Each structure stands twice: as structure tokens, then as C-alpha cells.
Amino acid sequence: MPASDAASQGSKSSALRPHRLDERTLAELCSAGESLRATRALLDAEYSRRLLLLRVLVDEVASRPAETGPLPSVHAAWDLLARSQRAAPEAVHRLLMDPQTGLWAAQALRRLRGSQEADGPLWCDVGQLHALAAAAAVRAGLEFRIRVPAVAGAVLLPGLGRAHLATPEPWTTAEVHRQDGVTRIRTKGAVVDVPAHAAEDAPHWSGLRQLTLSHRGLTLDLTFDDLTRYPVIAGTAAPDRLDGSALRHWRRGLERAWALLVEDHRDSAEALAAGLFSLVPLPPADRFRPRSASASEAFGCVTMSAQHPRIPDDEATAELAVTLVHEFRHTLLNGLMHLTQLAEDCPDLFRAPWRDDPRPLTGVVHGAFAFSGVARFWRTRAERDHGAARDRARFEYALWRRESRATLELLHPHPALTGTGRVLVRGLLADLRSWDSDPVPEPALTLAERAAAHHRAAWRAHHLVPDGPTVRATTDAWLRGTPPPRPAGEEPGTVVTDPGGCRIDAYAHLVRLRITDPPAFAKTADGGPRPNGVTPADVAHVAGDLTEAARLYAEDTTRPAAWGGLSLLLGAERPELLRAVSRSVTGRASQPPPPAELTRWLAAADGA
Structure with a gap:
């Protein structure tokens, strides 16, 4: 009937019957790849x-x-x-x-x-x-x-x-x-x-425009929804109706991205062809920072920014393709979460390496699922691309393999995960660990490590508030001229979202620019226009002028992220404590302590 x-x-x-995924389908879903079988089951x-x-x-x-x-x-x-x-x-x-x-x-x-x-x-x-x-x-x-x-x-x-x-x-x-x-x-x-x-x-x-993208026998029928009444991102305005030129620009970009997915990421393309229904366009965003989102109630929809008209086609194609995969993975996990919980209620907030702001447990699981797939995408690109595109792919793969794995290993023992949540985390970790032997060049691994450390330090400086007794004891030691107290294990602290903690991916952003467009990076390093959220200290840091970078960070400590950069360069591990102690000393002594001197002083305790 x-x-x-x-x-x-x-x-x-009977169409309203409860749905359960069999073990094979669940295993395919709980992986870094996209599965046609799992997509159809969720549909x-x-x-x-x-x-x-x-x-x-x-x-x-x-x-x-x-x-x-x-x-x-x-x-x-x-x-x-x-x-x-x-x-x-x-x-x-x-x-x-x-x-x-x-x-x-x-x-x-x-x-x-x-x-x-x-x-x-x-x-x-x-x-x-x-x-x-x-x-x-x-x-x-x-x-x-x-x-x-x-x-x-x-x-x-x-x-x-x-x-x-x-x-x-x-x-x-x-x-x-x-x-x-x-x-x-x-x-x-x-x-x-x-x-x-x-x-x-x-x-x-x-x-309502319809786009049909076909390549080598695989077709994606996509509604290009610039008439949407109900926004994918709650509270945002409806998109503007695109003119013919903008629509052609989108079509050309999507055709190239679809061909790339079909040629080199066939299983991802098959899943997308079955489960991606509509795209809501956004205006172009900053280079290397595409805007995109999905929503739990909008299965099969992605909203994303147009490729910037002034970047090379190959770069734009890869960005569009990986963004489609990224957001489609969010759609898949939303579908799973309509069937079962992944985590019980949990008040904790966590660092998500792909976000500026602290995230709840379920949000971090979502991101880890999506970025495991992003790492897999760049793994393939690192094998198949050439020249600067391959160098960038190696960096992206090294970064997201590292960050996704570290996040999942943090989540794995969390008691709030449900049985399905643990199955998901174990499946993703198994895929990421199986890539350990991949031959990634040392320069890419080093840049990924530095980008991850920079994001982590900036995040802590913005969003982690150290324990009051620790701040007071450290301030007292500074004012007495005695060595700082040594940390006793994991010190208590509180995650408090700082609304000003934006664009803390400056290091990774500049690495992408340096790899992909050396002339543009050289202009930036020579004092030319800088990307949004990037400071002269960040530019010097990525350019390798570490002495100048430390000097510039020390001159700019009204910015929390500057404490993060300074702590990295001078060997301190707790930028949030540096920031808090500097404010405390200023309040008690009526003058701020020299940032570099304070950082070196605290580094002695962190390195003990």
C-alpha cells in the first residue's frame, strides 16, 4: 500500500517501520570512505x-x-x-x-x-x-x-x-x-x-534550476537552489538569485569537480550520485577557506561558497570536490544519528582542529567523521597530482590524518559514547592507523606538525581559562623573582568560548599559500596584502624568520593568539597561563611584564 x-x-x-543497519552496512558507514550501500540504506x-x-x-x-x-x-x-x-x-x-x-x-x-x-x-x-x-x-x-x-x-x-x-x-x-x-x-x-x-x-x-553532471557513465542530478525559503544555516538570509554568468561559473566548476571525483574517487562519486540532491550557493569566500554547511533536517543538501574567480582552475576544482565530500559525510552521519544516538548528553567542550571555537562532544564526532574522509580525499590526490598540487595534497593529507587521528584517540575512551559511537570511532581509527606506512615526505609532515601546534596554541590562548590558584601561585613567583611552580600533571582549567577566537588557522592558511602560489606568498612576506586574520608575525613565522616572528608576537599580546605563537617559539606549553599571568601581574604591579621574558621564564617550568 x-x-x-x-x-x-x-x-x-510499512514504510514507517523502524530502520536498523545490518553489520556490514554499519561497518561500511563507520569508515573514512563513502559507501553506496550505506547511502542507500540511510536514504x-x-x-x-x-x-x-x-x-x-x-x-x-x-x-x-x-x-x-x-x-x-x-x-x-x-x-x-x-x-x-x-x-x-x-x-x-x-x-x-x-x-x-x-x-x-x-x-x-x-x-x-x-x-x-x-x-x-x-x-x-x-x-x-x-x-x-x-x-x-x-x-x-x-x-x-x-x-x-x-x-x-x-x-x-x-x-x-x-x-x-x-x-x-x-x-x-x-x-x-x-x-x-x-x-x-x-x-x-x-x-x-x-x-x-x-x-x-x-x-x-x-x-528552480537543475544541473545534470555526467562523466564516464555516472550522473549527478542536482537542484541548484538559489530560491530556498528555509535556510540550511539557521538565521541566515536566503541566497541571492544568480545571474547567467554566475550560474555558468558554478556549472563549469562543478563539472570539473565531478569529473575529478568520478575519475579518482569513484566510490565517493557513486555515493554522491545516489544521495546528494541540492546545492545552495554562497558567495565566494577567502582563498583556502571555503564556506560550507549542512543540516540534520536537510539530508542530501550542501550549502557552499563559489570557487573564487581569480584562483587557478586546478585549485578550485580540488576545493569544490573535497568540500562536496566533506559536507556529504556530514549528511551521512546526520542520517545515522536519526537512527541512533552516538553519545549521551555531555556538558564538556572540546578542541576541534578544523574549527576556531570549542565544540560539544557530538560536534567533535561529526567533525572527526567528516575530516577522516577529507584526509582520505587528499591521500588520493597526493598519489595522483603533480607539482605544487601534489605538494599541497601531501600537506593536507599529513595535517588531516594527524588531526583526525589525534581527535579520535581522545574521543575513543570517552564514557559518554554509546555503543554505536564507539563502533564509529573504532572504525575511523582503524582506517587512519592503516595509513601509517604511507610514504609522506618529511617536509609535509613537519609543516603539518607545526600547523597543528599553532592552531592548538592559539585555541588554548583564546578558549582555555587556567585554574585560579595556578594563576595566583605563578604570579606570586614572578613578582618574588623566584622560579615558576612546576605543573603537577594535567592542570585544571575551564573551556570558555571566546567569540573573538576567529581565523586561528593562520599558519596552515599561509602554508597553503606558500606551497600553491609562491609569488603571492612572497608579496605577503614583503609587506603586501595579507589574508584575513593573518598578522605580520604569522607571516614571519611561516617564512622561517623565527626571531622576527617572536618579536612581532611579543609586540601584539593584546591578541590572545599572539601568546600562542610566542609560546611555540620560546618553548612554553601553556599559552593560556601566560596570558592570564600577564594580566594578573599587570593588575598587581601596575605595569605589564615583558612578554618574551615572561614566556622564557615559564618555559623553564614547562620543560622541566
């Missing part, structure tokens, strides 16, 4: 979850009929959706799996239950079910008539496009009517005809 029929009759569908589970979300939403609205406002009853929309599924099950399946459907259903339920606020009346969110039903009926070729929400003069039909009606009211309704093969959207004084090929633009209609 079709799931929609069962739902419309109020009975339980099946996610489809059942979507049906359940819709069923719960309909039941809750049916019990509160006033929440549909000026729209028809929720049953009218549900019946149209069920009719559409009977007529065109595959088309409706794709529509129900659209990431926007997941984001909308979750937000509507949260608003119904009072756990989320949003602009506009509740019926506009509830009424997106009516728009979903209308879109399904258009896809199924049915004749119908139904009222849907019009928000800010626009009607969004999921999976089809957006009609621009220019109504004066911010929240009103429009009628969607289909007869004799023509779909028409009407409000007072405004009519928009939906073109036969809805992805095309027409007067007062913006089609």
Missing part, C-alpha cells in the same frame, strides 16, 4: 522519517484546525498529495526527499509545539504543506485547485520554482490551478503562468 494512502487513512504504513530510513514527520504534522494541525488560517483544511492538502503519489510515485518520492521538505516540516512542527519562533503567521509555515501538495500534483499532471501561502508577494512551489505576484500584503494566499496542462497562480490582480518546463524562467516566474 502506498505510504500516502496509509497515512491518509490514519493507519500505519530508505530518511524517507520513512519524512513520511512520519508529515503524518505527525498533519495530525497536529488536524487537531487545531484554526492553524491553517485562511487556507483549506489540512486534509484537503493531504488528499491531493496522496492522489499525486498514486499517479506519479517516483516524482513525489523525490519531492518528499527534497532537503527543503525536511527543513520546512521540522520548522513547522517546532512552531506548532512552541519551541521555535519565526517571522509571519504560523499558518504560512503550516500552509507550505498545501504548496507541497500543489507541486506534487503539477509533477503528477493532475488537474486541481488549491490555495497556498504567498509570502512577501511570492509563492514558492517546492521543486518547481517561485512566482512573483507583487501583492501588497506580506502574508496572504494565492490560488494554484491546473487545467488542460496549464498551471496558473492567481491573486487579486495578478496572474502567473508556470511554464511547461518549470525549471525555465518566464514572466514573473523563477524556475
Whole structure:
């Protein structure tokens, strides 16, 4: 029995059965690679979850009929959706799996239950079910008539496009009517005809663009969603509609990235072809710092920044490809977490080497899963690329293999991990440990070690607050002119998120620039423009002028990360204590201690 029929009759569908992954599928998922089998299993589970979300939403609205406002009853929309599924099950399946459907259903339920606020009346969110039903009926070729929400003069039909009606009211309704093969959207004084090929633009209609990327027999069908109403990143504005030039730029970049994935990362490409549905574009970001995100309710969606137009094609292609893999892995883990918990509630915050800010336990697991796959991507590139691209791949592989493994080894014994969480961590560690014998050149290993140490020191300086008694005892010793107290094992401290702790990846960022674009790095080293968040001290550090770097860090200790750089160069291991003691001494002696002298003094205790 079709799931929609069962739902419309109020009975339980077999499609809503609990899902469990068999041992083989779970093992394939809990690895540094992407698996077609695991992707398909998670897709099946996610489809059942979507049906359940819709069923719960309909039941809750049916019990509160006033929440549909000026729209028809929720049953009218549900019946149209069920009719559409009977007529065109595959088309409706794709529509129900659209990431926007997941984001909308979750937000509507949260608003119904009072756990989320949003602009506009509740019926506009509830009424997106009516728009979903209308879109399904258009896809199924049915004749119908139904009222849907019009928000800010626009009607969004999921999976089809957006009609621009220019109504004066911010929240009103429009009628969607289909007869004799023509779909028409009407409000007072405004009519928009939906073109036969809805992805095309027409007067007062913006089609939802579809990209088909094919290479060597493998095809990725991707919705290019610059019309999204429900943001992937909560609280962010909707993307701007891209013009033809920007769309062509995206298409060229994605075609190259897809060819690279199919040629050299075939298993990743097969999983992406099955489970990646839409891409929400963002403007270009800083070089080597692409912006990207995914969301638990948006299975199969990635939002990511465009490749910068002034960087070489090979570099842009690799960045796009690895970002697709990175965010798709987040999607896969979100799918697993819809089936089972990976960790119990845990109040602790942790350092995540790929983030500026402290992260909760589940967030660190998420990142470790994603960056294990990133390491695997660069492992392949290190084998297949040449020249500067190979040198960069070796650095990235060495860095993310190291950082992912260190993070997973920290997580492995954590008592808050569930049984599945431990299986996941063990599986990832097994893959990373199996790469120990890979022949990575010493320069790449050294740069990766230095980049990891720089990030760790900057993170500690920003976000770790040392224990009060330790700060007082160390301050007293400095003021008395006696040696610093030696640390007794792991000293207590508290992780407190510093909102100013941004772009602490300066060392790794400059290494990428030095490897990939030596002339650009030389200009930066000669006093030219610097990347965002990079200081002259960081440039001198990466350039190898360590004396100058230490001098510049010491002159800039209003920045917490400067204490991190100074501690690395002068042999101290606790930049957070350096920062705290400097402030304490300043408060008690009315003048700050010399930063380099204080650092060397504390280094004597750290090295003891």
C-alpha cells in the first residue's frame, strides 16, 4: 500500500517501520570512505522519517484546525498529495526527499509545539504543506485547485520554482490551478503562468534550476537552489538569485569537480550520485577557506561558497570536490544519528582542529567523521597530482590524518559514547592507523606538525581559562623573582568560548599559500596584502624568520593568539597561563611584564 494512502487513512504504513543497519552496512558507514550501500540504506530510513514527520504534522494541525488560517483544511492538502503519489510515485518520492521538505516540516512542527519562533503567521509555515501538495500534483499532471501561502508577494512551489505576484500584503494566499496542462497562480490582480518546463524562467516566474553532471557513465542530478525559503544555516538570509554568468561559473566548476571525483574517487562519486540532491550557493569566500554547511533536517543538501574567480582552475576544482565530500559525510552521519544516538548528553567542550571555537562532544564526532574522509580525499590526490598540487595534497593529507587521528584517540575512551559511537570511532581509527606506512615526505609532515601546534596554541590562548590558584601561585613567583611552580600533571582549567577566537588557522592558511602560489606568498612576506586574520608575525613565522616572528608576537599580546605563537617559539606549553599571568601581574604591579621574558621564564617550568 502506498505510504500516502496509509497515512491518509490514519493507519500505519510499512514504510514507517523502524530502520536498523545490518553489520556490514554499519561497518561500511563507520569508515573514512563513502559507501553506496550505506547511502542507500540511510536514504530508505530518511524517507520513512519524512513520511512520519508529515503524518505527525498533519495530525497536529488536524487537531487545531484554526492553524491553517485562511487556507483549506489540512486534509484537503493531504488528499491531493496522496492522489499525486498514486499517479506519479517516483516524482513525489523525490519531492518528499527534497532537503527543503525536511527543513520546512521540522520548522513547522517546532512552531506548532512552541519551541521555535519565526517571522509571519504560523499558518504560512503550516500552509507550505498545501504548496507541497500543489507541486506534487503539477509533477503528477493532475488537474486541481488549491490555495497556498504567498509570502512577501511570492509563492514558492517546492521543486518547481517561485512566482512573483507583487501583492501588497506580506502574508496572504494565492490560488494554484491546473487545467488542460496549464498551471496558473492567481491573486487579486495578478496572474502567473508556470511554464511547461518549470525549471525555465518566464514572466514573473523563477524556475528552480537543475544541473545534470555526467562523466564516464555516472550522473549527478542536482537542484541548484538559489530560491530556498528555509535556510540550511539557521538565521541566515536566503541566497541571492544568480545571474547567467554566475550560474555558468558554478556549472563549469562543478563539472570539473565531478569529473575529478568520478575519475579518482569513484566510490565517493557513486555515493554522491545516489544521495546528494541540492546545492545552495554562497558567495565566494577567502582563498583556502571555503564556506560550507549542512543540516540534520536537510539530508542530501550542501550549502557552499563559489570557487573564487581569480584562483587557478586546478585549485578550485580540488576545493569544490573535497568540500562536496566533506559536507556529504556530514549528511551521512546526520542520517545515522536519526537512527541512533552516538553519545549521551555531555556538558564538556572540546578542541576541534578544523574549527576556531570549542565544540560539544557530538560536534567533535561529526567533525572527526567528516575530516577522516577529507584526509582520505587528499591521500588520493597526493598519489595522483603533480607539482605544487601534489605538494599541497601531501600537506593536507599529513595535517588531516594527524588531526583526525589525534581527535579520535581522545574521543575513543570517552564514557559518554554509546555503543554505536564507539563502533564509529573504532572504525575511523582503524582506517587512519592503516595509513601509517604511507610514504609522506618529511617536509609535509613537519609543516603539518607545526600547523597543528599553532592552531592548538592559539585555541588554548583564546578558549582555555587556567585554574585560579595556578594563576595566583605563578604570579606570586614572578613578582618574588623566584622560579615558576612546576605543573603537577594535567592542570585544571575551564573551556570558555571566546567569540573573538576567529581565523586561528593562520599558519596552515599561509602554508597553503606558500606551497600553491609562491609569488603571492612572497608579496605577503614583503609587506603586501595579507589574508584575513593573518598578522605580520604569522607571516614571519611561516617564512622561517623565527626571531622576527617572536618579536612581532611579543609586540601584539593584546591578541590572545599572539601568546600562542610566542609560546611555540620560546618553548612554553601553556599559552593560556601566560596570558592570564600577564594580566594578573599587570593588575598587581601596575605595569605589564615583558612578554618574551615572561614566556622564557615559564618555559623553564614547562620543560622541566
